[in-house]
Amino acid sequence: QSVLTQPPSVSGAPGQRVTISCSGSSSNIGAGYDVHWYQQLPGTAPKLLIYNNNNRPSGVPDRFSGSKSGTSPSLAITGLQAEDEADYYCQSYDTSLSGYVFGTGTKVTVL
Amino acid sequence: EVQLVESGGGLVQPGGSLRLSCAASGFTVSNNYMSWVRQAPGKGLEWVSLIYSGGSTYYADSVKGRFTISRHSSENTLYLQMNNLRPEDTAVYFCAKIAEDGWSGFDSWGQGTLVTVSS
Numbered sequence: 439q440s441v442l443t444q445p446p447s448v449s450g451a452p453g454q455r456v457t458i459s460c461s462g463s464s465s466n467i468g469a470g471y472d473v474h475w476y477q478q479l480p481g482t483a484p485k486l487l488i489y490n491n492n493n494r495p496s497g498v499p500d501r502f503s504g505s506k507s508g509t510s511p512s513l514a515i516t517g518l519q520a521e522d523e524a525d526y527y528c529q530s531y532d533t534s535l536s537g538y539v540f541g542t543g544t545k546v547t548v549l
Numbered sequence: 550e551v552q553l554v555e556s557g558g559g560l561v562q563p564g565g566s567l568r569l570s571c572a573a574s575g576f577t578v579s580n581n582y583m584s585w586v587r588q589a590p591g592k593g594l595e596w597v598s599l600i601y602s603g604g605s606t607y608y609a610d611s612v613k614g615r616f617t618i619s620r621h622s623s624e625n626t627l628y629l630q631m632n633n634l635r636p637e638d639t640a641v642y643f644c645a646k647i648a649e650d651g652w653s654g655f656d657s658w659g660q661g662t663l664v665t666v667s668s
Contacts, residue, residue, distance in 0.1 A: 529654065543594070
């Protein structure tokens with residue numbers, strides 16, 4: 439029951455910048471809840487990439503950045519590298535569910 | 550170091566039951582918010598259930614009334630009891646720890662355990 443919408447795929451050449459959008463509703467992102475981003479490499483568990491809209495956990499490269507302009511959060515990857523090929527998910531809290539919601543996921547392809 | 554290890558997955562017939570376990574180390578399960586998240590084959594992530602440190606529990610509509618989340622303090626383990634399983638419950642089930650402030654995302658994940666519901 440994904441209620442956050444992401445583009446299915448984005449691609450870019452090595453070194454380029456790509457962005458991933460995440461759209462929600464008035465019961466989650468629109469209500470002011472923070473957005474978190476996860477990276478899932480093939481065959482592995484998700485990994486927290488960005489928390490509270492724009493914070494990087496220790497060890498996450500600074501080429502990953504998050505923003506939340508109004509109610510439009512996004513993830514940017516600058517200086518794209520081959521190892522960044524993965525699925526990326528946004529996540530927030532939803533008051534109507536009294537629980538969490540994930541985005542539909544975006545596959546990043548490095549050309 | 551925080552570690553989460555799930556177990557208990559397997560093949561079960563529709564209408565059957567399974568209990569998943571998530572053994573934790575490096576932190577205390579009962580002092581943190583914990584969740585189960587699942588991923589159907591080739592699909593995205595779906596939040597399943599949440600247990601707060603105070604013991605309150607919440608469920609996705611898709612599993613409400615069939616799944617029960619619980620924890621055992623002395624074993625430092627999280628559980629998910631799944632009853633009346635359906636083919637659409639087939640997925641890899643991850644347990645995840647929510648950051649200690651309760652609001653900063655799922656900061657640790659297990660490796661996942663596969664549940665297959667099929668006759």
